[in-house]
Amino acid sequence: MSDYLLEIKDVSKFFHGLVAIDDLSMKVKKGQIYGIIGPNGAGKTTLFNCITGLYTPEKGEIIWEGKKINGIAPYKIAELGILRTFQTIRLFSEMSVAENIMSGRHIKSNQKWYNGIIHTPSMKKDEKKNWLKVGELMDFFELSKYATTPAGDLSYGLQRRIEMARALAAEPKLLILDEPAAGLNENETIKLAQTIREVRDQGVTILMIEHDMDMVMSLCEYITVINFGAKISEGEPSFVQDDPVVVEAYIGSDEDE
Amino acid sequence: MRQSYKIAIVFLIVMGFFPLFSNSSWLAVGTTFLIYSVVAFSQDIILGRAGAFQMGHALFFGLGAYATAILNVHFGVPIIYTFIPAILIPLIMAIVLAGPIIHLKGDYLLVATIGFNIIFIQVIQNDIFGLTGGPNGIFGIDVVRIFGVEFMSQTAIYYMSFMLLTLTLLIMRNLDASKYGRAMFYINKDDIAAQSMGINVRYYKLYAFALGSAIAGAAGSMFAIQYSAVSPEAFNVVQSIMFFTIVLVGGSASLPGVLIGTFVMFVLPEIFREFATARYLVFGLAMILTMILRPRGIWPVKFGNIPNYLKKDTK
Numbered sequence: 001m002s003d004y005l006l007e008i009k010d011v012s013k014f015f016h017g018l019v020a021i022d023d024l025s026m027k028v029k030k031g032q033i034y035g036i037i038g039p040n041g042a043g044k045t046t047l048f049n050c051i052t053g054l055y056t057p058e059k060g061e062i063i064w065e066g067k068k069i070n071g072i073a074p075y076k077i078a079e080l081g082i083l084r085t086f087q088t089i090r091l092f093s094e095m096s097v098a099e100n101i102m103s104g105r106h107i108k109s110n111q112k113w114y115n116g117i118i119h120t121p122s123m124k125k126d127e128k129k130n131w132l133k134v135g136e137l138m139d140f141f142e143l144s145k146y147a148t149t150p151a152g153d154l155s156y157g158l159q160r161r162i163e164m165a166r167a168l169a170a171e172p173k174l175l176i177l178d179e180p181a182a183g184l185n186e187n188e189t190i191k192l193a194q195t196i197r198e199v200r201d202q203g204v205t206i207l208m209i210e211h212d213m214d215m216v217m218s219l220c221e222y223i224t225v226i227n228f229g230a231k232i233s234e235g236e237p238s239f240v241q242d243d244p245v246v247v248e249a250y251i252g253s254d255e256d257e
Numbered sequence: 258m259r260q261s262y263k264i265a266i267v268f269l270i271v272m273g274f275f276p277l278f279s280n281s282s283w284l285a286v287g288t289t290f291l292i293y294s295v296v297a298f299s300q301d302i303i304l305g306r307a308g309a310f311q312m313g314h315a316l317f318f319g320l321g322a323y324a325t326a327i328l329n330v331h332f333g334v335p336i337i338y339t340f341i342p343a344i345l346i347p348l349i350m351a352i353v354l355a356g357p358i359i360h361l362k363g364d365y366l367l368v369a370t371i372g373f374n375i376i377f378i379q380v381i382q383n384d385i386f387g388l389t390g391g392p393n394g395i396f397g398i399d400v401v402r403i404f405g406v407e408f409m410s411q412t413a414i415y416y417m418s419f420m421l422l423t424l425t426l427l428i429m430r431n432l433d434a435s436k437y438g439r440a441m442f443y444i445n446k447d448d449i450a451a452q453s454m455g456i457n458v459r460y461y462k463l464y465a466f467a468l469g470s471a472i473a474g475a476a477g478s479m480f481a482i483q484y485s486a487v488s489p490e491a492f493n494v495v496q497s498i499m500f501f502t503i504v505l506v507g508g509s510a511s512l513p514g515v516l517i518g519t520f521v522m523f524v525l526p527e528i529f530r531e532f533a534t535a536r537y538l539v540f541g542l543a544m545i546l547t548m549i550l551r552p553r554g555i556w557p558v559k560f561g562n563i564p565n566y567l568k569k570d571t572k
Binding site: 052053054073074075076078079083084086090091092093094095096098099102103104106107109111113115116117118119123127128131132134135138144147148149150166167170 | 428431432434435436437438439440442443446447449450451452453454455456457458464468560561562563564566567568
C-alpha cells in the first residue's frame, strides 16, 4: 500500500457539458493538514462532493487506502472513515446539540434491527457508551451547556463547532472541512485553528477548503490551488504563496480587464 | 420527550378506567378511538419520524383486517392465530411496494402511495379469487377464543384494543431511544447530512415503512374483530387522508400530539353528532386554522431527549 491515505487521479466532473473539475490529481498523506484553495466557483466543493460520494466523477479515480472508491454511496464512504462538514451548515436544526452529535455515532453503534422495538441489556450498554462519547465531544468543543438546545437556535460559530463535533463523533480517519472559518470572527478563527491542530494530533488527517489565507498558510502543511476546476499550483504554503500563477488567479492579470 | 411519556401514562390510566363510566355506544367509540390511535402512531413512524409522505396507509390497515377476515371466515383459522399473518402480510407488502419507490421525494411518493391504495380498493371490490367479498366485504368474523374462553363482550374487545395501544406506545418509546428511531429523524431533517454521517437512507426509510405497516396490520386485525366484519370503504384513500391529517394536525413525532390528533379528527365528530353534517364545516376550518397558526401541530414534538448525565452543565 502507498504512503497516501487519499489519492485523486485525473478526476473530471462535468455538469451539463460544463467542466467543474478538470483532470485533477492530488495526494493526501496520513496525518497531514492539507489545504485546497482557489477563487469562488473553482470547483473545490464539487471535489469534496466527489470524494464523499455525493457526486460520481465522469473520469478518473479516487483511491482510499489503496482502493478505488468513486461511485460508492455516501453512507459507505462515511463507513470507510471519511467524514465531512458542509460549507452551508447542514445540522438537524430542530434537534438538540447532543442529538446532532449522536448522529456521528451511528456507524459506531452496533444495535440490531429489533432494538428499535425491544431494548436489550447489550443495546443499553451500546447506547450509554455512545452518549458518553457525545458527552466527551461536547466537553472538547465547549458545547456541554447547550446539550439540550436546538442546534438551529445557536450562533454561526457554535453551529460550525457542532458540525465538526458531529463528524468527529464517527472517529474518522479523514476529516473534510468545507470552509470551516467562514462566518467566524477573528477570535473564533484562532480557536478553530488550534482545535484543528489538536484533532490532527489525535491522529485524524485533515483536508480543508478555506478562504482565510492567514489561517491556511499557518495551518496547512501542503496546499493545492484550483482555478476553473484545474490544479494551477501545489506545494508547501511558502511556495504557493509566492507562485506567480496563484497571485494572478487571485488578483487577476491585466488582460482580464 | 420525557414529559410526553408521563402524559402517555396518564392517558393510559384514564382510558383504562373509561369502560367503568361509559355506556355501550361510547364504549364502541372508545374502542375505535384506541384502534385508530394505533394506526395514527403507525402512520407517524413513517410520516412524522422518517418523513416519508405516505398517503396510502389505510392499505396496510386494510391488509391486516382482510387477513384476519379471510383466514377466519374462509379457512376457519382461529382469530388468535390470524394475528400473526395480519402483521406479517402488511410488513412484507410494505417492503415489496415501498422498495421500488422509496427514493421518491415528498409529493412524488405521496402520489405513488395513493396509487397503491386505489389499486388495493379495486382489488378487494372485485372479489378477487372469491375471497374478499366484493363491495359488501366479509361478514361473520368469529370472536376471540383463548383456551376455550370467549372474549366477545364489548368490554373485552375494548381491553384488547387497549393492550394493543399500550404495546404500540411501548414500541414508540423504545424506538425513540434507539439508533433506529434517531436515524429516521436525521433522514427527515436533512437526508444529505444523514448520508454523510453514514446513514443508509433507503434502509431506514424501509424500516419505518415495514414497522409502521406491521403495526397498522395489527390494528386492522383488531378492527375486524370489533366489527366482526370488514368492507372496502373503511380502507379507502379518504381514510388514508384522515390518518395523514391526524399526524400533521396533532404534531408529527409527538406522542401527545398524535393522540390529540386522533381525538380531534375522530372522537370530536362523534361527540357533535347532533349537529349532523354542519360539524364538518367546523372541522375543515379547524384543520385549516391549525396549519396556519400551529404549522408543527397542536402539540409539537420536543427534541432534546438525552440522558440526564449529559445535562450536567445545562440550566
